[in-house]
Structure formats: C-alpha cells, structure tokens
Amino acid sequence: MRSNGILSSVGVLAACVASANALVPLWSRCGGEGWTGETECVEGAYCKVLNQWWSSCERVPVTECTTFGPYVDPNSQTDGLNSFAVRRGKYFGTAGDWIYEDVMNCTWARIASDPSEFGSFTPGNSQKWDSTEPSQGSFNYADSDQIVAWALKYGKKIRGHTLVWHSQLPSWVTTGSWNATTLKAVLENHVTQVATHFKGKMFHWDVVNEAFNEDGTFRNSIFYQILGESYIEIALRAAAAADPAAKLYINDYNVEGVNAKSTALLNLFKRLKAAGVPVHGLGLQGHLISGQVPTDIETNLNRMAAAGAEIAITELDIRMNVPPANQTAADAQLAKDYETVTKACKVTGRCVGITVWNFTDKNSWVPSVFAGQGDALPWDKNFQKKPAYYAIARTLKP
Numbered sequence: 542m543r544s545n546g547i548l549s550s551v552g553v554l555a556a557c558v559a560s561a562n563a564l565v566p567l568w569s570r571c572g573g574e575g576w577t578g579e580t581e582c583v584e585g586a587y588c589k590v591l592n593q594w595w596s597s598c599e600r601v602p603v604t605e606c607t608t609f610g611p612y613v614d615p616n617s618q619t620d621g622l623n624s625f626a627v628r629r630g631k632y633f634g635t636a637g638d639w640i641y642e643d644v645m646n647c648t649w650a651r652i653a654s655d656p657s658e659f660g661s662f663t664p665g666n667s668q669k670w671d672s673t674e675p676s677q678g679s680f681n682y683a684d685s686d687q688i689v690a691w692a693l694k695y696g697k698k699i700r701g702h703t704l705v706w707h708s709q710l711p712s713w714v715t716t717g718s719w720n721a722t723t724l725k726a727v728l729e730n731h732v733t734q735v736a737t738h739f740k741g742k743m744f745h746w747d748v749v750n751e752a753f754n755e756d757g758t759f760r761n762s763i764f765y766q767i768l769g770e771s772y773i774e775i776a777l778r779a780a781a782a783a784d785p786a787a788k789l790y791i792n793d794y795n796v797e798g799v800n801a802k803s804t805a806l807l808n809l810f811k812r813l814k815a816a817g818v819p820v821h822g823l824g825l826q827g828h829l830i831s832g833q834v835p836t837d838i839e840t841n842l843n844r845m846a847a848a849g850a851e852i853a854i855t856e857l858d859i860r861m862n863v864p865p866a867n868q869t870a871a872d873a874q875l876a877k878d879y880e881t882v883t884k885a886c887k888v889t890g891r892c893v894g895i896t897v898w899n900f901t902d903k904n905s906w907v908p909s910v911f912a913g914q915g916d917a918l919p920w921d922k923n924f925q926k927k928p929a930y931y932a933i934a935r936t937l938k939p
C-alpha cells in the first residue's frame with residue numbers, strides 16, 4: 542500500500558511521455574556507445590558507466606548526497622525547530638523513507654539530517670509488518686536497517702513504527718486460519734523478533750497502532766477478532782521484554798481532541814496501568830484538517846498527562862483543499878493551526894515531542910490518500926519554509 546511511491550513513479554512515466562527531453566528514470570539507460578537518447582538522470586540519480594556500451598541511472602549514494610555533515614549538538618545551534626524544542630526538554634522530529642525520493646533527494650537529506658531542525662526520526666514504512674515479516678518466520682530488515690543507520694548517523698533518536706497494526710499487514714496474517722494459541726504465538730514472535738533486532742536503537746516504539754474505531758469500540762482487526770483486547774497486553778509485554786529501555790506507545794488518529802475515541806484510548810491506558818502492563822505513552826498522530834484543529838486539544842493532553850501518560854504528537858500534518866482559493870489566507874490559517882498543536886505540546890509537561898509526517902509538501906502521503914488535498918507540512922514543495930514553519934519556531938522558541 543505504498544501509494545505515494547506508486548503515484549510518483551506514475552508521475553515520472555507521465556512526464557516521459559509528455560516531453561521528448563524527459564530525464565532518464567532510475568535504472569534506465571542513459572548512455573553507452575551508440576546511445577542517442579537523454580543522458581541526464583532524474584533527481585537523486587546519476588548516470589553510471591557500466592561498460593563501454595551501457596550506462597544506467599543509479600541512485601546517488603547517500604554519502605555523496607547528504608551534505609549536512611557530522612552531528613552537531615542542537616544545544617549549540619541558534620535556531621531550528623529541534624533546537625528550540627530541545628531547550629524546552631522536548632524534541633522535534635520528522636518521518637521518512639529511504640525510497641520514495643526521501644533520503645534519495647539531496648535537498649531532503651540535507652534538511653532532514655540537520656539536528657537543529659529534527660532530533661527524532663520515524664521510519665515511515667520500513668518497520669511495518671509487511672516489510673519486516675513478509676512471510677511467516679522470515680524476517681527482512683534491509684530497508685529498515687538502512688534508514689535507521691542513516692538517522693543514527695545524524696544523531697537522531699528513533700521512534701520505532703509500528704509493531705502491531707491492521708494495515709500494511711501481509712495476507713498470511715490477515716487470511717490465516719488462527720486460533721487464540723496460534724495467533725498469540727505469531728504476535729509474540731513478531732514483536733519479539735523486531736523489537737530485539739532494533740534493541741537499544743529505538744527511544745519509543747509505537748507498539749500498537751490504530752486499535753480503535755471512531756466511536757471508541759475496538760477495531761475488528763484479525764488480532765481483536767481472535768484474541769480480543771488481550772492482544773494489546775501481549776504485544777506490550779513482548780516489546781518490554783525484548784527492549785526494556787524503549788518507551789512503549791499506543792498510537793492512534795482522531796484522538797487529539799476530547800471525543801469518544803480519545804476517551805477510549807485514555808481508558809485503555811488506565812486499565813493497562815492498573816493491571817501492571819508495561820506501557821508509557823499515548824501517541825496522537827495528528828493527521829488534521831486546516832481550520833478544524835480541535836479546540837480542546839490542550840484539555841485532552843492534560844487529562845492524558847493526569848493519568849500518568851507520556852504524550853507524543855507522532856505524525857503531524859494539517860491538510861487543506863488544494864490549490865487554496867486564497868493562498869495568503871490558507872498560509873495564515875495553516876500557521877495558526879500548527880501554532881495551536883505546538884502550543885498544546887509546549888504547555889503540557891508530559892508531552893515529550895512533535896513529529897511531522899515528512900516535512901515537505903513534495904513528499905507528503907496526503908495527496909495520494911486524500912483526493913484533492915495537500916499542502917499539509919511546514920516546508921513547501923520546493924523545500925521553502927512556509928509561514929507554518931515560522932509559527933512552530935515562534936511557539937517553541939524559549
């Protein structure tokens with residue numbers, strides 16, 4: 542379900558058809574004896590000579606691409622979203638993937654690697670079940686290891702994402718004929734293997750993702766169908782045993798304001814705590830709509846904090862219809878919305894940080910999933926900072 546990746550490749554194909562001078566796509570021929578076609582590769586790729594007759598567009602190795610340089614203590618930086626957050630005892634982070642033009646794009650890599658902007662990193666797709674255990678018992682960490690190593694190199698703390706989720710779940714799990722014993726074993730094994738593999742490298746783990754329906758009942762995932770609510774405890778215990786240092790989160794969307802779903806999430810947290818289950822945090826994804834940010838977000842964060850939960854805004858983006866009728870007004874509204882969310886985290890002592898779900902409109906998942914919407918992030922498609930960026934900075938600046 543990597544729709545944004547698929548969409549961008551379709552975009553590349555369309556561009557090739559439309560123009561005779563289209564740049565050569567990744568892995569395609571760009572030179573060699575007798576070649577009369579285009580020789581310049583798409584962004585993030587270069588034309589590598591394979592032999593006398595054949596050159597091909599290959600990815601620019603990230604070592605050549607990442608220009609930020611070695612890790613710099615964000616405390617020594619004068620500005621940047623993470624530098625400001627760090628001085629408040631919090632972090633500011635982003636998400637991304639190696640593929641889909643994230644780390645492959647040198648401008649992206651330069652901004653993302655800058656520790657004054659981002660102190661935390663969330664792998665956007667590579668740690669999900671379909672990537673890490675695509676067939677039963679066969680674990681694959683090629684993509685996740687690569688992005689984790691990249692983020693660690695730039696001093697990021699890493700939010701592991703995610704161990705148990707109904708989506709991006711391989712069909713061997715969703716269509717298997719399980720009973721409580723067999724599915725419990727599968728779940729425990731998955732969580733144990735993945736959390737052990739990344740042991741010591743994740744500061745947070747989104748152990749359980751999107752467990753609830755909008756009305757606060759449990760989502761009828763395969764895990765809930767077979768194991769009931771106990772699947773959550775099983776996953777948390779396995780994660781704690783495998784990586785005792787990681788803070789364990791339950792993560793969901795539409796839980797930023799006070800509503801049936803956030804109340805259910807909070808009640809789950811209280812039940813787990815009372816039962817002595819290892820759980821530390823509530824992750825509020827923050828996939829919001831501009832002009833519709835819940836006005837009671839602070840109240841909601843407060844009641845979660847009062848229950849002893851650590852809180853993180855884990856996937857913030859604030860989408861709008863695009864193109865907006867009035868760009869200036871849209872920019873101003875978005876800035877106000879980012880300010881509202883940032884302020885809620887700022888004033889809630891137990892809110893430990895904010896992660897945006899990618900930072901540039903160029904690479905956001907929003908347009909591929911919400912038709913006609915976009916412009917949801919603090920940097921625009923050309924990597925320019927929008928008023929929303931400055932609103933976050935102003936709000937966090939000590």
Ligand code: XIL
Binds near residue numbers: 542906
């Ligand atoms: C999204 C990714 O950004 C997309 O690339 C992918 O196609 C679908 O998943 N909630 C989550 C994230 O917890 O994992 C989702 O990420 C966005 C919604």
